[in-house]
Amino acid sequence: MTSLSHGTADWFSPVSVHHTDQYNSDQLIIRRGQTFQIELDLSRPFNPNTDKLHLEMKTGPLPQVSKRTHIIIPLVDELQDESWEAKIVEQNVNRVKLSVNSPVTAVIGKYKLTITTQCLKTGETTTHDHDKDIYMLFNPWCEDDTVYMEGEKELKEYVLNDTGRIYYGTEKQIGARTWNFGQFDEGILEACLFVLDNSEVPPSGRGDPVNVVRVISAMINSPDDLGVLEGNWSGNYAGGTSPTAWSGSVEILRQYHREGGKPVKYGQCWVFSGVTTTVLRCLGIPTRSVTNFQSAHDTDVSLTTDVYFDENMEPIHHLNSDSVWNFHVWNDCWMARPDMPPGMGGWQAVDSTPQETSHGTFRCGPASLAAIRSGQVYLKFDTPFVFAEVNSDKIYWQRNLDGTFGQIHSEKKAVGHCISTKAVGSDERVDITHLYKYPEGSEEERIAVETACRYGSKPDVYSSPIAEDVRVEVMMEGEGPRMGGDAQLKIVVKNTSSQPRRTTLHSQVAVMYYTGVLKDTVKKDTLNVELNPQEGELGFVRIGILAYYSHYCNSMHTVGSIRYKLSLQGKKRKI
Incomplete structure (x- = not known):
């Protein structure tokens, strides 16, 4: 074997097997943990006794074998499930068909492919860099992938559906906005990977969906990392687009990519959520947009929504930083949580709207809905904040003559109503409040609230309950x-x-x-x-x-x- 001929490799794997046929791209788009095929045209017949062949795949600006961003794929007799390996499955004169296996922990992203051949008799080595890229995505169809989701209807809805409904208004007047997620549109996959590349997280961390979701939560907003969208709640949208004018994510992501990472103006919660759904579905993570009505914003990690009055029952405005939004939109994404105790997998809350910082960055989640429901707010990430949004009590405080504050009233059903998302397979609204909390007023719900508050900044808030006769x-x-x-x-x-x-x-x-x-x-x-x-x-x-x-x-x-x-x-x- 002396060299590889021009036009050395062709993609052979049918993309429908990888559920990537909807992507508008001529690149090879595959899902990890699943074999794919390529065909090589060589300059002469391949002889396994005298010739060597291996593939290399590289991702990121500084690929390294130790960081799993420079992959060396050897030729083997039989494929193993958990390894990068290639096997000859067909040979016809100078053409060789390879079946290539990837592990379920593979780093997602854009890879460059190199084919290397060596003649053992002469020692001559030849390399060829393929002119097309390979895009590796998460694989929710693979049982061993941490984003695995059972049920074809659910996968069709939460990964493959490129349109949806986002809810807004009040719990008594719920409106629906049709949103074009467009995750398969031309240029959107490249734009989504550009968002990841624009972050400070290296490609080596992109094998873990927890890391990826956390990065995307930070990068969809712009305050501290020049992310995709600039938020604006002022009512003055000069120099940009009013948040109410957007009807989809495609133009937002294309503009961000086209302008080299300049934040797009402007977004509010439903826009942040819609774009997050697009990016995560595009990368292969099952995701949905979720609306919480009467959504609390806890600013001091008390896990209560606090309202302060002076001695004359006048509001003390500089202390009343907590608020209750008519509605707030965020996301649920689906994954196992091997980094947490058993039972915390499944839906995870993720919020890209810049409200409070998490470890110094405006982001929120992924927070396990199971942890939120049970009040286990000591579990990562940002579970206290989401818990307060859906299940905090509204506590009224009055200032005493000595300057201290005492509780005068509490509302136990003030927040977290009609938590809504689009139904699987239809445009109907489905209420998922029960996934976030036990029924209001039930013993389990009260235990969850009091458990959570013990880890907040006011741990004694329920130690001396007020008598409200x-x-x-x-x-x-x-x-x-x-x-x-x-x-x-x-x-x-x-x-x-x-x-x-x-x-x-x-x-x-x-x-x-x-x-x-x-x-x-x-x-x-x-x-x-x-x-x-x-x-x-x-x-x-x-x-x-x-x-x-x-x-x-x-x-x-x-x-x-x-x-x-x-x-x-x-x-x-x-x-």
Whole structure:
């Protein structure tokens, strides 16, 4: 054997076997842990007794054998499941067909292929660099891959479906936005790998989906690493595209790639989530976009949503950094978690919207839904933050004369409602709240909340529970208030004790951004209520359109809702 002829190798493996036939590319796109075939045209017949042949695959800027980014693939008689190896499966004169095996732990990414031959008689060695690349992806069809997902319908939905639905609005008025994920469109695979290349994580870490997901969570936003999207909640989108104008991920990723890593303007949570779904599905990780209604944003790792008042029941704004968003969109991705205790695999929450930093970078997850549900917030990654989003209690605090704060009221069902995603195989909405938490008010749910809070910054929050024998509930008729019309609220106050009670209700009507940030206070009231034992009182509040509409119009692109806040005065006195 002296050399390889021109046009030395052809791809032979049918991409449908690897479930990659939808990618719009003429490169070889394969999934790890699965054999693929190539054909070599040699300058003369191959003789295994006098000739040697091996393949080399390299990925990343500095390929190294020790880091599994420079792969040497020997020719063997029989293939083993867990190794990079090649076997001759057919030989016809100068043409040799090889079956190549890759391990399920292979690093994903773009590889360059080199074919090396050696004649043992003459010692002459010939190498040929193939002109096309090989793209290696995760393999959720392979039982030994950590992203393996059982069920063809689920795989079709969470890996192969290139369109979907993202939900928004309020729990009473849930809207759906059709989103074009477009993970198979021309140039998108290259753009997704460019996102990985633009990160600080070396290619050697791309064999572990936990690492990859964590990197993507950081790289979809831009504050600290020049990621894909720049967030903007101001209502002023000059110099970019309004977040509401996007209907898919394709143009965002193409623009980011085309402009060499310049963040695209602008995104909000559903855009960050949609792009994350595109990238992770493109790389082979089962992923879905998820919407949480009444989503808490815990800023101090207390695992409670805290509201502070002064001695006169006026809000202390500089302390009220926690908020409750009308809705917030993030992602679930599917994988085993060998880095965690048994039972923590399956769906993992991932959030690319830049809210809080994790180990110094704006990212969140992957956090096991099983850990979130049980309150095991000491398990990585960022489980406390996601737990607070879906299951934190809303605690009201009042400042005492000595400057300390005491609890005056708590709402145990204030956050984490109607957690929604698109159903498998249809455009219907499916409620997955039960995957994130036990039924509200159940013993298991209360144990999870109190377990979680013991690991927060206020571990004693449940050590001295407040006696709330006067209860108040605010209800709305039908779907609740709609912008452009009056709103009517029904307030029920009930004395559940065996003694008379006198209490003071403080109410506040405000126009809020959908992120839970206060825009303007519309109306404030104070009402003294006297109740006999086991007595209830019913009242109604009507909020006319003229009371709030001017505030709404001033920032109508970002305002989310009318919000009615009501709290009890701290001390309930016997009559």
